[in-house]
Amino acid sequence: MKAKHGFIGWFQAQWTGNPLFSTTLALAVMVILQTLALGTDFDSFGDWWTTFYRNWIIVLRNNATVGIVSLGMAFVIISGGIDLAVGSTFVAAGALFLLLLDGGGWLAAIGLTGWPAFAAAALLCVVAGALLGGVNGVLVANGGIPPFIVTLGTMKIFRSVTQDFMQRGHNPSFPQEFADFSCLTFGGQMVMPIVYWLVVAGLLWVLSRRTVFGSHVVAVGSNERAAKLAGIQVRSVKRRVYILAGALVSFASVIQICRIGSMDYSNAGSGYEMDAIAAVIVGGTRMSGGRGSIVGTMLGVLIIGVMNNLLNLMGVPPFLREAFKGVVVVAAVLLQRKEATS
Template identity: 35%
Template structure:
């Protein structure tokens, strides 16, 4: 009788542990929300919700690209620099500093995304075709890319007001809901569909699990990896566009700073293994929300911003530890 009860209790404990590992990111987000409702003044308001929706978009976009890259067994620490280059490119077009392209909003967006695509190709080709380690390739662009963004306008901030581009970043559907919410939902759906419902998604995760086996099974690993880095760069470029659109300026020194760290943190917190393999989209979404919520919490409580980095680091350590426990 006692053995039966013990076995039953043991089974319950195992299920609870698995539940924590599977849904721990959601629980952590809810606990963080409850903590702020109790201890952060004016947190429980629609204004805070909309601010979170607006501010999390760049992290959400870069995290969605990062989960693809990490799932394939790689890493991309260049997304912040790609954000900066894309933002500055759009600013140069909008202010007429690229006469051949005009000052049209559509052309500014297109030019920024084309530049992001080229940068993604740079990363992807070096990783997939020249077999250079992803951390080295993206470190090159991380360093050089920020310098390129600064040189594009001699280190100065490009300011632009009163055009359609700036209205996009500030637009609210129905005069209430920030457009960023719908953009987040759209790209979450796209990336989730790619990973869960397409052959491409299975290839990405297969390469992350065992690249050699993927090649031997006939998967064109080079094309898949190039596509992964291009998508990551395009999402980073989109993030940069929304950042400068909302701010009505493109600052090459500030846009995208530490964006790569927040994206990697969101993926790690979300439960995707840093060794590659199965991607956890839902976990990544809540991981991005947690990262941004920490920043909002620190700001609303007048705590020095440096502490937010310490909080994020602590959460990453816990998340990686739980992954380690799961693999044992």
Template identity: 60%
Template sequence: MEKNQVLQKPGNRFMEAWKRNPLISTGVVLILMVIIQTGIMIYNFGSGSIGELLLSLLTNWLNILRNNAPVGIIALGMTFAIISGGIDLSVGSTLVAVGAVVMAVVDSTGLLASVGITGVPAYFIGIVVGVAFGAFLGWLNGVLIAHGKLPPFIATLGTMQIFRSVTQQLTQHANPSVPKGFLQIANLKVGSFYIMPIVYWIILAAALYVVSKRTTFGRHVYAVGSNVRTARLSGIDVNKVKRRIYMLTGVLVAFAAIIQVSRIGSMDYASAGSGYEMDAIAAVIVGGTSMAGGKGSIVGTVLGMLIIGVMNNLLTLFGVPPFLREACKGVIVIVAVLLQKKEADA
């Protein structure tokens, strides 16, 4: 009997780890998708040297990472919101509002330029103002949820409409000009590649991993998500934690907005950020964060975002229409939540 248990032990350990640690299943899925993606890239490469093939593969992968970096940064904030038992549907509209403010501040014909503040000082002020404004909008969400006692879904659904519509109203006659120097924030070349958005994403992910695992705030986020009543009885200021969570999300959306503005040099206030909340939520859930709260990780979210990014690219390569690509994301979210529910019931 003991011999059979010993023989079965490695398999049992693996299955137990598979069930308990969603990073394993998420990692396996990502590896499989990367293999498929790489195989298709090699198949479509045609003729050329090994060096050219490797350069082509590297360029394609960097493009996938760079294109998904802004949403990946937003997903980091969404992770904290969902771990706490909440959600933020206003991230796309917050991105538009912050982007409008940043462009107004750094406008080469705007207020700062008129008083002689240009170049790096103007860019620095624009970034600081943008981050502060993002924090303010996130704080508004936090106040509505913590003190207004509104469900996060309702509060952020309302602010999603407010932020975008007010931004469109105030900017309908505006035509800001983003200086070329500001564009270098996201478009600075490192060697022969444009990788700065990826670098920002990695730095923020690493910093927030430390915050989630090594700080009192991180522990409080998990405690609030696990059981609000128990957290309150243990002395945690639940309202303060919730305000900080949504302020953090607003700050991260502001960083994403700055990257978007500096990459493109403009922003379509009607459509920019549209669907970002769906992509961010999908990345967080696919990464193993529980919609019930109290469970999740930054690493899982990064892996989940990579899965969403690779999936989008694969669907494009297979010629799947854009509308059906969104349907695929919806299916992934539903399946991920169903699997979470099955594990919880077990």
């Protein structure tokens, strides 16, 4: 292939050289289609603009929870693992959060009320999620069991134990005065979940690109043997990756509960593991570890989110939407294959 100049040359170079190029391109196409799908039935440009940005806020807000879960999943997959237990951790941590915060709940029993109680509950919830992640991490790193099997097991355990425990006592309810954590509005829009998502993404980007831990995660996922022989504490890296994923999932759980005001222990978070894996893969992360990025994962979440929104605007029946999601995942990997072969 002769090197061409101008736009075509630039395009070729980006296509083969930049791992995020095809992902960005796919997102751009989705966004254009989504914008067209809004229609032209508006009185003025201002009218259109309002519809446009409101629609975008809905897209981002609806994907904030699964977006945060996907960021944790990205770290796990880059390290060469997989975490199927995110949905169950979501429920288990959420249940603990409600038990702590309920009007007659555990924190009230020790006299803690108001926003301090909320802060304590959220913190304990995240710690509990990290501990559940730690269980996965210890079994994977020290037990030497394949991560797929470990997290398949804990996925069943976490949810079933939570369900059983929660149907025994009284069902804790969420004190609505704390809903502001997620529902505080700015300019008439509920944007807090989006803000949390972006802040978490920023912190994780720094963690992946500017810290020793981030490089160690890539090393372990890319060549575990070489990482071990370079003196990297491979087991500790693996444990910490699952702990991080667990903590992020439970933070997402807090955001979700504050937004909806309740939790359905049978269904909440179910399918999160697959949605998160799909977003991570669409974002250009290699399933076997080593290659992947936070930015790519954000793009992956957005592609799937924008596509859902587009299908919604076009009136595609809800059952069919999952099929489109499937097509996007497979197509994304097909698109990325040329980078591996060239």
